[in-house]
Amino acid sequence: MWGLLHFEPEIPTIFIIFLKWQGIITNFYHIVICILPRYSSLLNTNQPKKMKTKIFASLTCFLLFVLNLSAQPRQELVEVIVSPDHADWTYSLGEQAEFSISVYRNNVLLDGIEIEYIMEPDPGYRTLKIWDEGTRILKNNSTKIKSKKFTEPGFLRCTATVEVDGKEYSSYTTVGFAPDKIQPTTTLPKDFESFWEKGKEELNQVPMNAVLTLMPERCTDKVDVYHVQLDNIKGKIYGILTKPKKAGKYPAILHVPGAGIRPYYGEIDEAAEGFISFTIGIHGIPVNLDQSVYDDLSRGALNGYQTFNLDDRDNAYYRRVYLGCVRAVDFIESVDGFNGEDIAVTGGSQGGALSIVTAGLDDRIDYLAAFYPALSDMTGFLHGRAGGWPQIFVEEFTNKPEKIEVSKYYDVVNFARFVKVPGWYSWGYNDNVCPPASTYSAYNVLTAPKELHLFQKTQHWTYPEQQELKKEWLFTKLKK
Known part of the structure; x- marks a missing residue:
């Protein structure tokens, strides 16, 4: 069985459809949305604590099993490499990339068939401009295509498509130039x-009023689990706290979510x-x-939240979100058992x-x-290259001067300029959701200690090895 892949669910639906098209099977969504809630409702009944614990453990194991099956790249009869x-x-700048294209069926190289190719720079999930396109016949099991010279830093994608027995198969590779x-x-x-100092001052005027609710059905013999409610500017912030039962002083890790609306388990x-x-x-x-609550919000009131009030700097959706992350740090500092130093x-x-x-906002982060x-x-x-998710500045609705100006106050690039702590980063060149030109734009302005772990082939998902590297780095730093 393949190792478990990890990818961040990106709402709206277009991103899920895109991931399916790219070969990521997303049955996981159907399990979470359609099946898991029906059984998880058992946890809200008057079942004995031991029974609730068994139910929760069973659901967790089932979900992990489904993830292992459903988050794997889909294997096709024909593979385009x-x-x-x-x-x-x-x-380097001035170099030309040469792509070798081959096609396998049942792990056997095919020959004499026609492939279509297209080369495009920094495309994201849209076609911005085409540098070269055409057809080639595979001879001696492959064909080679050379790009133009790249004179400016950026990325170039080569996509190859072939038709076998009336069905199309496609694949792409993205390379970087400086x-x-x-x-x-x-x-x-x-x-x-x-602007952000004023926001933090406003947050400081809001009492945290933390409410912790023990979740016995999720607790283990070593870990206590709580549902947490905190007051934030213009609303609340909620989360799941997990902490060791054993008395002691521990470092802390804040987990911040990928896009979408969903429950969390800690x-x-x-x-x-x-x-x-x-x-x-x-x-x-x-x-x-x-789960039905989050589904309704995803389809209704919170659909497209990424662009809410984008023309209003003081009321843009992410203002409350960004300051809510600072409030989460406030809470961590108040947790009994926190060592008072490492976050x-x-x-x-x-x-x-x-x-x-x-x-970038909070110097309590280490x-x-x-x-x-x-x-x-x-x-x-x-500017003619892919922008970062949510890839909004491509249509007249969002390409307004006031929206563009407000975006600068929420662009990660500008927070990266103020990061002063060591960071671990990882992505791939083939990511269409958060294209590498956008992630490098943030990474390259960082002046703090940093290390980048490239897994070039990855799209908007990670290998188990990436997750292990991140975990090892974080744990080593926090337990120094």
């Missing part, structure tokens, strides 16, 4: 720091290893409700963005670890 001539997929020299297109507003295994773990939602609603923040996609934002941070260099599309 696009291989660059540099093993690290990275080139990605470490990519600079952001967004700019730093002169009052950026004062990091029980992490707490069992000697950490206080706090996993938050960002939408001001409890994170332990029936890390971590997440992927929107969570990767929030990790950088939190570290370490951060981020996968493919979203909301980075969102104005990229206005």
Whole structure:
């Protein structure tokens, strides 16, 4: 069985459809939305504590099993392989990339068939411009295609498509040209720091009023689990706290979420290893409700929340979210058993963005670890290259001067400029949701200690090895 892949669910639905199209099977969504809530409702009955614990454990095991089956890349009868001539997929300016294209059926190379190819720079999940396209016949089991010379830092994607027995098969590879020299297109507003200092001052005037509710059905012999409610500016923030039962002083990890609206279950295994773990939602609603509540919000009131009030700097949706992350740090400092010193923040996609934002806003953060941070260099599309998720500046509705200006106050690039703590980062060149041009735009302005772990082939998901590397880095830093 393949190792478990991890990917961040990105709502709206177009991203789920895209992931399916790219070969990520997402039956997981159907399990969570349609099946799990029906059985998890048993946890809200008057079942004995021991029975509730068994039910929760069974549901967890079932979910992990489904994830292992459903989050794997879909295997097709015919595989199209696009291989660059540099093993690290990275080139210097002025170089040409050469792609070798081959096609396998039943692990046997095919020959004499026609392939279509297209080369496009920095595409995201849209086609911005086409550099080259055409057809080739596979001879001696492959064909080679050379790109133009790249004179500016960026990325180039080569997509190959073949038809076999009336069905199309496709694959792509994205290579980088001097990605470490990519600079952001967004700019730093002169009052950026004062704007956010004012926001934190406003937050400080709001009492935290923490309400912790023990969740006995989720507790183990080593870990206590709580549902947490905190007061935030203009609403609440909710999360799941997991902490060791054993008395002691522990470092803490704040988990910030990928995009979407969903329940959370907490990091029980992490707490069992000697950490206080706090996993938050960002939408001001409890994170332990029936799945149908989140489904309704996703389709209704919170559909497209990413662009809510984007023309109003003081009321943009992410203002409350970003300050809510600071409130989460406030709470961690108040938790009995926190060692008073060591806090890390971590997440992927929107969570990767929030990790950088939190570290940029709050000097109580000591370490951060981020996968493919979203909301980075969102104005990229206005300059002929892919911008970061949610990839909004491509249509007249969002391409308004006031929206573009407000985005600068929420772009991860501008928070990265103020990060002062060590960071661990990881992404792939093939990511269409958070394209590498956008993530490098944030990474390249970081002046704090940083390390980048590239897994070039990955799209908007991670290998188990990436997750293990992140975990090892964080645990080592926090238990120094």
